[in-house]
Amino acid sequence: MLNPCVQCGKERVDGKTWKGKAGASVVTYTSTVCPDPDCQKIVDKAIADRKAKSTLLMKKKLDAKQAREKPGAVAVG
Numbered sequence: 058m059l060n061p062c063v064q065c066g067k068e069r070v071d072g073k074t075w076k077g078k079a080g081a082s083v084v085t086y087t088s089t090v091c092p093d094p095d096c097q098k099i100v101d102k103a104i105a106d107r108k109a110k111s112t113l114l115m116k117k118k119l120d121a122k123q124a125r126e127k128p129g130a131v132a133v134g
């Protein structure tokens with residue numbers, strides 16, 4: 058099995074393909090999806106959750122940085 062689904066272990070199938078640029082050449086990207094739509098939904102949600110978490114973490118870091126850089130602000134943490 059080349060590309061098993063992380064959720065159920067089934068071989069993932071080609072989903073959508075799209076063209077993108079890599080430097081001067083055009084490359085075709087293919088996203089793979091689980092053959093089971095319900096399972097794919099779970100995988101999608103897990104990815105979205107992870108993304109939201111890291112976005113939140115990044116925002117927190119940025120907020121803390123901005124708070125530190127604010128003149129006259131009391132540095133916390």
Ligand SMILES: [Zn+2]
Pocket residue numbers: 062063064065066067091092093096097
């Ligand atoms: Zn799956």
